[in-house]
Amino acid sequence: MNICVVGTGYVGLVSGVCFSELGNHVTCVDVDEQKIAKLTEGKSPIYEPGIEDLIQKNLHKNRLLFTTDLKQAMESAQIVIIAVGTPRKQNGEADLTYIEKVAESIGQHLKSYKVIITKSTVPVGTGKIVKEIIRRHAGEVEFDVASNPEFLREGSAIYDTLNMERAVIGVESEKAAELLIGLHKPLTSNIVLTNIETAEMIKYASNAFLATKISFINEIANVCELLGADVTKVAEGMGYDKRIGHAFLQAGIGYGGSCFPKDTSALVAIAEKAGYDFRIVKDVEQVNKEQRSKVIDKLKVALKNELYGKRIAVLGLAFKPNTDDMRDAPSVDVIPILQNEGAEVVAYDPVANENAQKVIPNLEIADTMQEAIINSDAIMILTDWKEFKEIDLTEVSKLVKQKIIIDGRNIFSNEHMEQMGFYYASIGRKTVSFN
């Protein structure tokens, strides 16, 4: 199949690359000339395990192309995938500016039948808007619109796409259904075929449910702390029940990233517009907001309420491991608060340092983890990178000024920390104090 993907962010790039890996001819379009130049040279603008190899392989096989020319990219395509951003507006709604602009351009360049798929996460009803815009510009040319939301996770995006758990396809015509089922058959046998509105809602419902699981376990964690229970054991005990499952029950500093925060608030706005007050998701958001400050409270207790002049080593800046994405990362909220209280923050992340400096003003970055923790009064863990889990605590003991670790991701066990003589405060578990 010939496919044109519009937008080479995470979603556009990963789906474009994976569809070409399956043997389709894919042209990826972006308005960002620098991105396209980089991609044409086989370099990935994002950090995502495995992506660069696939880009280079498929460029070499001449079935993957990058361009800024939408008209040319659309010419031979049977399918056009819209994968541009839908960021959060001030009022919480999804901003459809990029979607509308792309729909307009697609309409202008449409010369033969195509299925135009929206892969971006968009409010229920957007498919209709996209259709109207294209119709306005495309004259009499026949086309179909469809919704095909994306469920990949950053950091395992290639795996998630090539081993898709389900494909959700929202269509209005049999012709479009046939084409999209054909496209997804090599990826999964779980194909949910439905109308466009339902497909659009499945995406928000999925993300909001996962966010709810996280806020739920974080509230359990907060109660555990008050009662001397251990949330990691509670989650393990709950997870063996297949109806609950182990996934997304990791208590911590709360969820971040480019999607859960914006999609939960968009869902609340979608419901509100329809005349419904979505109370659960509103609470999920509030719990998540408050969860971020827990590590600061714990740091203050450890340092006897005096942050001024204290050297704090922050390990982890990205919103989760295996990505350099800083969108809505907890570090963006936490670090400025520490700085405002007079702490000297030195941070380290295996891949997100450069991106972090763009969004956190006056951020001091260390080149290595060791350099960050040297002479520190406390270490704060904000991202659960494998590298941090494997840290040599004997070496750490020798480098730091005070053996204090505040862990927003529960990466160590209390028993080990006690043996190593650390003060260790994590989430939803007893604090290990100095003897």
Ligand SMILES: NC(=O)C1=CN([C@@H]2O[C@H](COP(=O)(O)OP(=O)(O)OC[C@H]3O[C@@H](n4cnc5c(N)ncnc54)[C@H](O)[C@@H]3O)[C@@H](O)[C@H]2O)C=CC1
């Ligand atoms: N990041 C993720 O892991 C996931 C994102 N999504 C959804 O997918 C959508 C895209 O997300 P990301 O890939 O993170 O977006 P992004 O913001 O990283 O990238 C969007 C890209 O679209 C390009 N663009 C904007 N206007 C354009 C135009 N007129 N023509 C061509 N290109 C244009 C931008 O230059 C940019 O490269 C969002 O709706 C998001 O909610 C869904 C699942 C996973």
Ligand SMILES: O=C(O)[C@H]1O[C@H](OP(=O)(O)OP(=O)(O)OC[C@H]2O[C@@H](n3ccc(=O)[nH]c3=O)[C@H](O)[C@@H]2O)[C@H](O)[C@@H](O)[C@@H]1O
């Ligand atoms: O719509 C999207 O963009 C995507 O959003 C999430 O993917 P992603 O944001 O890449 O990352 P997740 O692995 O879901 O983690 C999100 C946040 O929740 C946190 N989290 C996750 C799991 C957990 O148990 N506890 C927890 O705090 C993570 O640290 C991270 O900050 C969803 O998992 C994807 O299915 C979806 O496609």
